[in-house]
Amino acid sequence: MSGITTVCFAASYAVALALELTRLMFRSSVRGVLLIGFAAAGFFAQTVYLIYRAHAAEMIPLSSAHEWYLLAAWMLVATYLYLSVFQFAVASGLFILPLTLALIAASRFASDRPIARSPAVQAWGAIHGVFWLLGAVAVMIGFVAGMMYLWQSYRIKHKVAPPRGLKLPSLERLERVNSRAIVVSALMAGVGFLSGLILNIVSHQTKQTEVPWTDPIVWHSGGLFGWLLAAALFSGLYLPARRGHKVAYLTVASFAFLAVFFALQLSGSTEHGGQGSPEIPTRSVSEDLWSPASLTLRVGIVGWKEFHT
Numbered sequence: 001m002s003g004i005t006t007v008c009f010a011a012s013y014a015v016a017l018a019l020e021l022t023r024l025m026f027r028s029s030v031r032g033v034l035l036i037g038f039a040a041a042g043f044f045a046q047t048v049y050l051i052y053r054a055h056a057a058e059m060i061p062l063s064s065a066h067e068w069y070l071l072a073a074w075m076l077v078a079t080y081l082y083l084s085v086f087q088f089a090v091a092s093g094l095f096i097l098p099l100t101l102a103l104i105a106a107s108r109f110a111s112d113r114p115i116a117r118s119p120a121v122q123a124w125g126a127i128h129g130v131f132w133l134l135g136a137v138a139v140m141i142g143f144v145a146g147m148m149y150l151w152q153s154y155r156i157k158h159k160v161a162p163p164r165g166l167k168l169p170s171l172e173r174l175e176r177v178n179s180r181a182i183v184v185s186a187l188m189a190g191v192g193f194l195s196g197l198i199l200n201i202v203s204h205q206t207k208q209t210e211v212p213w214t215d216p217i218v219w220h221s222g223g224l225f226g227w228l229l230a231a232a233l234f235s236g237l238y239l240p241a242r243r244g245h246k247v248a249y250l251t252v253a254s255f256a257f258l259a260v261f262f263a264l265q266l267s268g269s270t271e272h273g274g275q276g277s278p279e280i281p282t283r284s285v286s287e288d289l290w291s292p293a294s295l296t297l298r299v300g301i302v303g304w305k306e307f308h309t
Contacts, residue, residue, distance in 0.1 A: 004045050004048055004049045004052065006049070006070070006107065006108065008042075008045045008049075009041075009042035009043070009045040009046040009104075010042070010101060010104045010105075011042075012038045012039065012042025012045065013038075013039065013042045013097055013100055013101055013104070014101060015038045016035055016038040016039040016042065016093060016097060017093060017097040017098065017101070019034055019035040019038065020035065020091060020097065021094070023091055023094075023164075023166060024164060025164070026164075027164075032084075035084065035093070036081070036084050036085065036088075039077065039080060039081055039084065039093075039097075040081060042077065043074070043077050043078070043081060046070065046073070046074055046077070047074070049070075050067065050070060050071070050074065053067065064110070064111055064112045064113055065107075065110035065111040065112075066107045066108075066110045066112045067107075067112075068110070068133065069103045069104070069106045069110055070103070070104065070107050071133060072103050072133060072136055072137055072140075073100045073101075073103035073104050073107070075133075075137045076096055076099055076100045076103070076140060076141075077096075077100055079096065079141065080092060080096040080100070083096075087169075089167045090167055090168060090169055091166050091167060091168065092144070094166070095144040095147055095148060096144055099140055099144070106262060106266055109266050110265070121199065121202060121203055124195055124198055124199040124202055125199055127191065127192075127195040128192050128195040128196045129192075130192075131188045131189070131191040131192035131195065132188070132189065132192035132193075132196070134184075134188040134192075135185045135186075135187075135189035135192055135228070136185075136189075138181050138184040138188060139181070139185045139189075139251070139254050139255055139258045140258070141177070141181050142177070142178055142181025142182060142185060142251035142254060142255070143251055143252060143254070143255035145174050145248075145251065146174075146178055146247075146248040146249070146250075146252045146255075147248075147252065148168045148169065148174050149171060149174040149175065149178060149245075149247075149248040150245070150248050150252075151168065152168050152169075152170075152171055152174065153171060153244075153245065156171075174248075175243055175244070175247060178247040178248055178250070178251050179235060179247055181251055182228070182231050182232050182235055182247065182250055182254070185228050185232075185254065186225075186228040186229050186231065186232035187232075189224065189225045189228050189229075190225055190228075193221055193222060193224075193225040196221065200218075217261070217264055217265060220257075220261055220264055221261065223257070224254075224257045224261055227253070227254065227257050228254060228257075231250045231253075231254060234250070235247060
């Protein structure tokens, strides 16, 4: 298992994306089997990779920013495989797989430092990491549905024939996915943000490294949560905002906020996500504020190496 690298499953997903693109060129009776086969092979390799890292960890398993990005990608691929099996005619891979590959690429630049050992930090980090992960994935799924809606709506409005092989869900179904993604992402991000504030306070009290309150990521994560909450309230109180282009624009804008968050974390201009001073020998709590990927896997499988799936 130690021989598996991110290149292994990224290559499988890249081949699956290439096969998805061939939908636009020609029909094939074997493409479905090949496409699902490569995606499933990559998913299996990525699962083994994460399990190996959890087993080999000297401290808390899967608790770095690097692994957080991989877990987000893993969840997107799981969604893609589900859609490929039960709604194969829908070309969801053209939208999901590029996001997956972008997350894997981002993981190459993210911090690989483990989480601090404090039990209190671990507990709040678990809550924070899991809910931010779920919120971020909900934002990305909403973004995919939003882009599908905008393209489908444009095509219908201008009476443009769909490209060969590019079949998308109905506008009604995409509306429902967008509306639910806004609400779910706001709820998840809300718990993630508030638990992150508590996590930083606990870190200060236990004399562990915390994220400065002036850190750009702290402010931007608050802004992201504020936007998601406002979008959820707007769509909940204003009925037209749940329908048509409005809800699609809300999900696309939410993803833009999330993309800026990723950019800030990977830029090194923040102590969040392990981008702090190299003199700090252990993982700072700033990493917990976004990347306790572990804690996503650790909470569920506590009996095995204390790690949650």
